[in-house]
Amino acid sequence: MSLHSVPNRARLGLGTAQFAEPRGRGGEAEIRAILDTAAPAGVTLVDTSAAYGDAERALGRSWPFPSPFSVITRSVRLSEGLDRLEHRARRSLERLGIARAEGLLVQSAEDLHGPDGPALWARLERLKGEGLFQKIGFSAHAEDDPATLARRYNPDVVQVPVSMLDQRLVADGTLDKLAAQGVEVHLRSVFLKGLLFMDREALPACLTHAGPRLSRIRRMLAESGADPLQAALSFAMDRPEASAVIVGVASAAELRAVIAASYQPAPRLDWAALSLEDRTALDPRQWVSTAA
Template sequence: MTNLSASADKAAPIDRLAIAVVTEPERVRGAVISAPAGAREDAMRFLLQTAADAGVRTVATKPQGDAERLLGQAWPFPSPFGVTVRTVGLAEGADRVEARARRSLERLGLPRGDVLLVSSAADLLGAEGRALWSRLEGLKAKGLFRRLGFCASAEEAADGLARRLGADVVQVGCNLLDQRAARSGLLDRIAQTGAEVHLSSVFARGLLFAGGEDLPAHMADQAQGLSRMRRRLAEGRCDPMQAALAYAFSLPAVDKVIASVSSAAELRAVIAAAHAPCPNLDWSSLALDAPAAIATDARRYRISSAA
């Protein structure tokens, strides 16, 4: 069994919680992005104020959709948030990567960001990777970003790359259903390089909340595993959101746990779940037998328990 005391030396859950505002259509019914045009800024402002009042201090963004612009119009003043910005892919060219990172700050209405993350570790492994990193170091040297890092998957040797580049932050996907990054020791090895570990996909892209009828064809054979996971959580009197966050916070190498939210209501549910006590569960028994299938699923599921 994994005991939550393993992370006793870490900060309280709310201090480790980060948020990412989600804009996928299937997640935003009645939420920030789907609100009438005149109300979207107010909805975003309410979401951010709810986060600030609760003690959340990190907001993660992506260079897509209208979220950056909405965030830029809605920051509380003074803003308590450190903002993480992600690059576009290197396939668009190094010039575009650098220009879009600058543009993200403009859209966000910020003179500088906290972290700039290369959107894929693969972009740093090829012939252009070192040159790309040098460009981003130039942005850091100019004070546009305080720290640099990259996003990686469980299959990538992110610890070696972090050590070679001197990365400040590495963002890795890991969750209750797909525990590979934790089980392999990858998260611990990244932390040993001195980089902060930021955990993404903590709700398994919403799969934790999906009913059997919602599963795509390639995930159909995981229905039994999902049903088993829910049954064990019910027996332990722990709901999926509560368990997902408790598992993430139990990992001692993790500095930030990124929860995606599309409304203040979802955020309140996440905050409540983060504070709720969870029984000492055998986390390993809750993982899917074929967790890699989650990463290939492009769909996102609504967090119904937070609606």
């Protein structure tokens, strides 16, 4: 049974940021094991980034042949310059060992808000016109107002953080607006950096104040008989606006657990009651900056 055969569910995709960590969390043998686990289950969308050149090279050496995988990659920041950004996008294809990719996303939507945003977008359109990327789009945070950017640039794909804990873009109608514009919506950070699974004692110092709320959420899940992994996946994959849900794993065993959980029926939960409102907790970028 393939995930594609499950009706009305988003496509499950594989994030690869962990592949760039020291020693590749097990090296290329583990990457090949992850890919060998993903393909038979229909997990054939792979999300990578030019910022993780080592991960791209490792993937390029690990694809099965012929490869069933479709690749979405992301640009470097505009601060490196338009020519450098274009060069790195082309270089990503070389590292990955592919002639073309399914998509290219602007790494940070903040770059599109700036005065050079139109020039940046024109550069992506040129790469798409050359046939190097089938789709173009951007990766955004909740604060980036992705629906407004989508109206301005008419992207094929928008990637945004949405999770059971972070429901802001559901509650404010952003996902509805993106879907209404015909945008392919990819959800990322569906486990919010593992926050749901952290023991209270393991929380970063800047998040200790969120501990009681997280404990209550875990208790509500337990009282409903819901597994946290299954609940988090169900919330994301059952979003009607979503086309894909990107999950990051560090091992084939983790991926097998995710795939198994994705096949389970959605638990009956009061989703709104399971969200966090704390902005620091909802933005992992602040976990480090506020940790001191």
